[in-house]
Amino acid sequence: MVRTKVDLKYIENVQRRRVCFSKRRTGLMKKAHELSVLCNADIGVVVFSATGKLFEFASSSIQQIIRRYITATGALPDTSRLLAQRAEEIRNLKEEVMMLESENMSLRKDLEKAVRNNQRIVYENSNMETALTLRPPSLRTLRLGSQ
Template identity: 45%
Template sequence: MVRGKTQLKRIENTTSRQATFSKRRKGLLKKASELSVLCDADVALIIFSPRGKLNQYASSSMEETIGRYKRHVKNTQDSTSPFVDQNAQLQPLKHEAQRMSKKIEQLETSKRKLLGEDLGKCSIRGLRKIERQLDRSISIIRARKTSLYRKLIEQLKEKERILVAENAMLREKLRLDQHQISNEDNAAVSIVETALSIGLPDQILNYTLFLQQ
């Protein structure tokens, strides 16, 4: 069975990354030594670990090899055209653009897998990893939804409290208005009854009838 090409990318696990660095560093130093011996080449190798530790190998003298490299670079730059210098200045930008392009491609691939697409090449381990990512995403979404529901319920309860207070104020105002109207009606009835109860004395009434005769 033909083994597929492994995609090189940064190892996320710190322990695995350190173990891989140590193993590959030893292999690289060994290859540099073999190249120097087999081909009689002047080899200089400089490696800085992720923690900043220096690892180096030189088939002769590191200082002489670096000086030779600097002289070679200077002579090369002096003999090239300005267009080459411009191209050299653009190289970091090109590398950054390539790196970002690969990053975007990785994100697009991850997005398609999370949507359930392009899963044919995924192993059981990869599918489990995607499943765990989806479970974490669902948990976060549900927690956010629950938080929004709670805020909405609190807002509705606050509106209910305000409406109940306003309703109580309106009832009290209506009761006071009805009481005032009732008192005014009672006062008016009392005045009418008082006016009706006041009449002329009998003597004055008889005298008035006598004069009319």
């Protein structure tokens, strides 16, 4: 029987696509096994289906193969550099928290002062800077309050 050349294009029919995936996945795993046995090669194959299901083949331990891959290619970033970046981010965030806590404390004191002195409070939030302005009550406010 003669094999015909398969036109490589996306299979629109869902059922045909699933069947094709299953058959080709089985063939791929079979070939990986044959290569590992015939050539004494250390092989690992990882396949995720369209639905996210994991299929794997490993001639030895998959963790060992992945470790060897990472060592050989340098696929993972240098952990010490990554840890230093994270530490710098944490320092910056802590400084920002301290600044915001200080600003919050200042605003609370101003608010308490305004309440004690029965002053009108004007809250302005422009250009991402917070300002609390304390103004004495106007004459109109005093007249309305006394009636």
